[in-house]
Amino acid sequence: MSRSAHPAGPRHADVLPEGHYSAPPTDLNHLDPKVWARTVHRDEDGAAVVGGIPVTRLAAEFGTPAYFLDEADFRARCRAWSDAFGQDADVFYAGKAFLSRAVVRWLHEEGLNLDVCSGGELATALSAGMPAERIAFHGNNKSPQEIQRAVEVGVGRIVLDSFQEIARVAHIAQSLGKRQRVQIRVTVGVEAHTHEFIATAHEDQKFGIALAGGQAAEAVRRALKLDGLELIGIHSHIGSQIFDMAGFEVSARRVVQLLAEVRDEHGVELPEIDLGGGLGIAYTSEDDPREPHHIAKALNEIVTRECEAAGLSTPRISVEPGRAIVGPTAFTLYEVGTVKHLEGLRTYVSVDGGMSDNIRTALYDAEYSVALVSRTSEAEPMLSRVVGKHCESGDIVVKDAFLPADLAPGDLIAVPATGAYCRSMASNYNHALRPPVVAVRDGEARVIVRRETEEDLLRLDVG
Numbered sequence: 001m002s003r004s005a006h007p008a009g010p011r012h013a014d015v016l017p018e019g020h021y022s023a024p025p026t027d028l029n030h031l032d033p034k035v036w037a038r039t040v041h042r043d044e045d046g047a048a049v050v051g052g053i054p055v056t057r058l059a060a061e062f063g064t065p066a067y068f069l070d071e072a073d074f075r076a077r078c079r080a081w082s083d084a085f086g087q088d089a090d091v092f093y094a095g096k097a098f099l100s101r102a103v104v105r106w107l108h109e110e111g112l113n114l115d116v117c118s119g120g121e122l123a124t125a126l127s128a129g130m131p132a133e134r135i136a137f138h139g140n141n142k143s144p145q146e147i148q149r150a151v152e153v154g155v156g157r158i159v160l161d162s163f164q165e166i167a168r169v170a171h172i173a174q175s176l177g178k179r180q181r182v183q184i185r186v187t188v189g190v191e192a193h194t195h196e197f198i199a200t201a202h203e204d205q206k207f208g209i210a211l212a213g214g215q216a217a218e219a220v221r222r223a224l225k226l227d228g229l230e231l232i233g234i235h236s237h238i239g240s241q242i243f244d245m246a247g248f249e250v251s252a253r254r255v256v257q258l259l260a261e262v263r264d265e266h267g268v269e270l271p272e273i274d275l276g277g278g279l280g281i282a283y284t285s286e287d288d289p290r291e292p293h294h295i296a297k298a299l300n301e302i303v304t305r306e307c308e309a310a311g312l313s314t315p316r317i318s319v320e321p322g323r324a325i326v327g328p329t330a331f332t333l334y335e336v337g338t339v340k341h342l343e344g345l346r347t348y349v350s351v352d353g354g355m356s357d358n359i360r361t362a363l364y365d366a367e368y369s370v371a372l373v374s375r376t377s378e379a380e381p382m383l384s385r386v387v388g389k390h391c392e393s394g395d396i397v398v399k400d401a402f403l404p405a406d407l408a409p410g411d412l413i414a415v416p417a418t419g420a421y422c423r424s425m426a427s428n429y430n431h432a433l434r435p436p437v438v439a440v441r442d443g444e445a446r447v448i449v450r451r452e453t454e455e456d457l458l459r460l461d462v463g
């Protein structure tokens, strides 16, 4: 988040009171491949194209706001993750980032597993044919009904998050005459360098069971005693949108230490460890994410080294990337409705969506990029704030970004890297109708989640 102050020159920039923004790009028409889905480029008319289709055509056919997802990119990222980790590891896509039945089918076809964290995600996965044994079930407060369904259908693992849940899952499994494969989620005490609300491995938070004070060792002791449970390993997820591998290395080291303690105390070598998700993506050109092969190499090396030192055989590793797979593959397309120049302050560009389709800026102070995509422009850069249409001044989509000064109502602008945690966290605030997700591939566009209608809204309102 280190941004340099912008030099004087472009419109409004010299009068903005403060702000953290980089210098205007030398070419506002350039779509940086770092932040845009892989097939995105401009055609000879200047419109951005995804999956072979210009956004102007997509907007005419599907309306705005809408999320457009580059299916080829999604599949390529799945393959990159599974190739990087290879046969001896498992990649679980974290469905909370974005889940739909089409996504489940792509995951299945590309050989990935799936992490779900609610009954709704489990139902979506099962309804699209994901084999239950390839599903991991997460959550810090799964309901008895959710646990029962997960055990009944035979999910590959339930990740236990509390002492109560250890007993609860064991009881339900036993009453169904089953032995459920489980992992225990531990908090390793790492302070991940990310927003407080998306960091999960420091001790003062709701997830997992702390390694500190012997809590996790006690959880293992209890789980090993219960007939309804087959303890297959230890799980750690340290947070989200993380670039630095150091946190993962500490986490891996501490999880392996626990495996060694378990071996010493119980004579059991737990066969698996899960190091969670959380790998960062580029939201702006200044972000530098790691490639999956780099991540796989770093994690494999540290686990192998620590296991050798502890005299353990290397466990099977699994990881749970969500954002790193789906995040970069989609953008949100908006139509500009108003452009308001507040002299001496800033320019507000209002679009036809907002915090109901992207809450991340308001919630985490997240940074995004934005570009004019229906045409190119040679106008000077204009420092802008892209805002939504909601009745709330915090309804900001992109806080500080440069758009061409000739931007006008009717122009289409797009915010890249909105594939993760945008549609999945979308709301009906102000009775907004949640936008569709349209998958685009090889010149064909297909709605995979349709736009909500007023009938959808009114159906739940029983009067």
Ligand code: LLP
Pocket (backbone or CB within 6 Å): 094, 096, 097, 115, 138, 198, 237, 239, 240, 241, 276, 277, 278, 279, 320, 321, 322, 323, 324, 360, 364, 420, 421, 425
């Ligand atoms: N595994 C577990 C156990 C998790 O809790 C999460 C994310 C993941 C994997 C996937 O993390 P990813 O690779 O997608 O970073 N709404 C926030 C992110 C919350 C993440 C919650 N857990 C955001 O918009 O940044």
